[in-house]
Amino acid sequence: xxxxxxxxxxxxxxxxxxxxxxxxxxxxxxxxxxxxxxxxxxxxxxxxxxxxxxxxxxxxxxxxxxxxxxxxxxxxxxxxxxxxxxxxxxxxxxxxxxxxxxxxxx
Amino acid sequence: xxxxxxxxxxxxxxxxxxxxxxxxxxxxxxxxxxxxxxxxxxxxxxxxxxxxxxxxxxxxxxxxxxxxxxxxxxxxxxxxxxxxxxxxxxxxxxxxxxxxxxxxxxxxxxxxxxxxxxxxxxxxxxxxxxxxxxxxxxxxxxx
Numbered sequence: 001x002x003x004x005x006x007x008x009x010x011x012x013x014x015x016x017x018x019x020x021x022x023x024x025x026x027x028x029x030x031x032x033x034x035x036x037x038x039x040x041x042x043x044x045x046x047x048x049x050x051x052x053x054x055x056x057x058x059x060x061x062x063x064x065x066x067x068x069x070x071x072x073x074x075x076x077x078x079x080x081x082x083x084x085x086x087x088x089x090x091x092x093x094x095x096x097x098x099x100x101x102x103x104x105x106x
Numbered sequence: 107x108x109x110x111x112x113x114x115x116x117x118x119x120x121x122x123x124x125x126x127x128x129x130x131x132x133x134x135x136x137x138x139x140x141x142x143x144x145x146x147x148x149x150x151x152x153x154x155x156x157x158x159x160x161x162x163x164x165x166x167x168x169x170x171x172x173x174x175x176x177x178x179x180x181x182x183x184x185x186x187x188x189x190x191x192x193x194x195x196x197x198x199x200x201x202x203x204x205x206x207x208x209x210x211x212x213x214x215x216x217x218x219x220x221x222x223x224x225x226x227x228x229x230x231x232x233x234x235x236x237x238x239x240x241x242x243x244x245x246x247x248x249x
Contacts, residue, residue: 007126009122009125009126009129009154009158010122010125010154010158010161010162011121011122011123011125011126040129040150040151042125042151042154042155042158042218042221043155043158043217043218043221044158046217047217050205050208050209050213051212053209054209054210054212071144071147074144074147075151075221078220078221078224078225079205079217079220079221080205081205083205084205084206084209106206
C-alpha cells in the first residue's frame with residue numbers, strides 16, 4: 001500500500017512514479033493507493049496512475065484508489081478515471097475489492 | 107463608470123519546483139476576486155497545468171528561463187495570462203485523445219489542456235515563437 005500526503009504535481013509526480021516502480025520490481029502487483037491525505041493533484045499525478053495500469057493488469061494485478069477528497073475526486077471525474085479505475089471510499093474497501101475483482105474489467 | 111481593474115504579476119524561474127508558489131499566488135487572488143472554494147480549486151489546477159506545459163514543453167525543462175503569470179480581475183471576470191518566451195507550442199492545438207487510448211498506448215500526457223478547457227470559461231492563445239507566447243484564460247465571476 002502506498003499513502004500519498006500533500007500535493008501531487010509535475011514536481012512531485014516522479015517520486016510517486018518511482019515508488020510504484022519499486023513495488024512492481026518487487027513483484028507487488030496488487031497496489032492500494034491511499035489518497036486520504038492528498039490535498040491536490042494535477043494531470044502529472046494522474047499520469048502516474050495511467051503509466052503503470054496496463055502492465056499491472058496484464059500481469060494479473062491492479063491499482064485500487066481510495067480516500068479521495070471531493071476536490072481531488074473532481075479531477076479524476078473530469079478526466080473519466082471512474083470508468084477505468086476502481087475508486088473506493090477507504091482502505092478496507094480497497095482490500096475487499098481485490099478479493100471481489102482482482103483486475104478491473106474495462 | 108469605469109470598472110476598477112486589479113492587476114497582479116508573478117515572474118518565476120521555469121522549474122516545476124515553483125508550481126506550488128504559482129498555485130499559492132493564483133489561489134489567493136482568486137479568493138480575493140470572490141470565487142468560491144470549488145472555483146478557486148478549478149483555477150488553481152488550470153493555471154498549474156498551463157505553467158507545467160510551459161516549463162516542460164515550451165522551455166523543455168530549461169531552468170534558466172522565466173514564466174510570468176499575470177492576473178487581472180474586475181467586477182465581472184478574473185483573467186489569467188501565462189507568458190513565456192519559449193518555442194512556439196500551441197497547447198490549444200493538441201488533439202484530444204480518449205483516456206482509454208492514452209492508457210493503451212502507455213502515454214501519460216495530453217490531459218492538461220483538456221482540464222484547462224473544462225475548468226475555464228474562455229481559453230485563447232497568442233503565439234510568437236521565441237519572442238512571446240501568451241495563454242489567456244478567463245473565469246467569469248458569478249455574483
